[in-house]
Amino acid sequence: MVRRQVLAALAALGLAAVAPPFSAAAQSRPPIVLAAASLQESMNAAADAWAARGHPRPLLSFAASSALARQASSGAPADLFISADRNWMDALQKAGLVVPGTRTDLLGNRLVLIAPKASSVRLALQPGVDLRRALGPRGRLAMANPDAVPAGRYGKAALERLGAWNRVAPLVVRGESVRAALALVERGVAPLGIVYATDARASARVRIAGVFPAGSYPPIVYPAARLKNGTSPGAEGFRRFLNSREGKAIFARFGFLTL
Secondary structure, X not given: OHHHHHHHHHHHHHHHOOOOOOOHHHHOOOXXXXXXXXXXXXXXXXXXXXXXXXXXXXXXXXXXXXXXXXXXXXXXXXXXXXXXXXXXXXXXXXXXXXXXXXXXXXXXXXXXXXXXXXXXXXOOXXXXXXXXXXXXXXXXXXXXXXXXXXXHHHXXXXXXXXOOHHHHHHHEEEEOOHHHHHHHHHOOOOOEEEEEHXXXXXXXXXXXXXXXXXXXXXXXXXXXXXEOOOOOOOHHHHHHHHHOHHHHHHHHHOOOEEO
């Protein structure tokens, strides 16, 4: 549904290019938002709240931050980008694609180990933890791709800090996003997975089996900024709304840390 909406919006943008710059169509054009996969529930709630104020509802596209950053770099006419780490926002900023003065650190998160709801596994995630034993003889560890996706990078850093990465690396099943890793545990494909605390909270089919110490991975920060390829007149207003007390209260309701 979201994909169809985004495609429709892109088509509309092409048609609107021939209209006068201050036409009614241009003024009502909703902002297109590229948002990290872990933000699905909270961003939809924020978009609903913005629309309830009488604004066009933003069009939301969710995927791994790495994939979204590549889309933006390729010229996708998106208005806002919300990444799950600073690295991908840094890349767009260095490429000159971010509107100066609009970048803010919007949210924070925590990293957890999850298991299927019926599992009895509980682990104290401290140096020396034996994750391989907890996985069993054939078990796999689900996590987002640690080579590119923020959740995977945070997860690998935590496992390295705890001295567990080398032993479990051959058993890792790499998802294209943190929500893909979550789905592997939900379906029982993997007995354990590493996701954000907000992802675990969003699913009724998994439970938290352990919480990674905050100092075991870099601070999880979600930066948000407007993109120069954007054309929606309402993009700046929506960006300010996300950073407002009301906007951040929405994210807090879904378990995010507000910065």
